[in-house]
Amino acid sequence: MSEETPRIVVTVAAPAEAVWDALRNKDKIRHWHGWEYEGTQGGLEEEIDLIYFTKVDDSQVGTLVLGDGDRFVVEPVEGGSRITLTRSPRGANPDWEAYYDDITEGWTTFVNQLKFALExxxxxxxxxxxxxxxxxxxxxDELGVDIRPAGTSYELDLVGEAVKGEVLYTSEHQVGLTVDAWGNGLLVLSYIPPGELKPEGSAMAILSLYGDVDRDALDARWKTWWETHYVPASLPGT
Incomplete structure (x- = not known):
């Protein structure tokens, strides 16, 4: 566990105005934040309201400070924009301190999903x-995914489906792959090996689908695969 305040920096091939709109327009946020769900405390709609529109400061265009202190800064750069997300310091929100590293991993996923959606x-x-x-x-390893640098092409038999695409991003615990068979969709894989914070290890996958992909058939295949490789779990509030 690092004691430094994490910063997530992503470059997007889109104007700063478009990135800012994607952070302040609720309809656009649905295109990239999180995943669809309904839980004990609401679903994606309620989560978006809570995170992006409750006790936030967006008075300065290009800077969004969330209620928990996490800060987005959007800046124009050559060829597009740079998003810098700086986490709030550890201890700033005692109710969520136990999940601090999980939230950082979540932001890594979501900012890259934002990049993918806009591009x-x-x-x-x-x-x-x-x-x-x-x-x-x-x-x-279980899926047979060979981690390669961003921009590298790949072809793979993925849970019984022949797919190809490119590596969108990699981080210490994550990889994002574009998937042609899902309407040029996105697969984000996250894995944290067993350790002090995750004694049993933690695995997560988010599939973003576009067009007329058969979501139910895909879900059936993935659910069967998942239940034979991992012990299914849930996240707080879901």
Whole structure:
């Protein structure tokens, strides 16, 4: 566990105005934030309201300070924009301190989903599938995903489906892959091996689908695969 305040920096091939709109327009936020769900405390709609529109400061265009102190800064750069998300310091929100590193991982995912949505599907609705569980085996190893640098092409038999695309991003615990068979969709894989914070290991997958992909058939295949490789789990509030 690092004691430094995490910063997530992503460059997007889109104007700063478009990035800012994607952070302040509720309809646009649905295109990239999180995944679809309904839980004990509401669903994606309520989560968006809570995070992006409750006790926030957006008085300065290009800077969004969330209620928990996390800060987005959007700046124009050559070829597009740079998003810098700086986490609030540890201890700033005692109610969520136990999940601090999980939230940082979540922001890594969501900022890259924002990049993907703006660059590949700026006006498109998405559908999502989400899986989470525990297990000692690496998720990328189990799926046969070879981690390569961003921009690298790949072809893979993925849970019984021949797919191809490019590596969108990699981080310490994550990889994002574009997937042609999902309407040029996105697969985000996250795996944290067993350790002090995650004694049983933690695996997560988010599938973003576009167009006329058969979501139910895809869900059936992935759910069967997931339940044979990991112990299904749930996140707080879901």
């Amino acid at each position: 590949q599907h700026p006006d498109d609705e998405r559908r999502t599938l989400f899986y989470v569980g525990t297990g000692a085996a690496s998720l990328t």
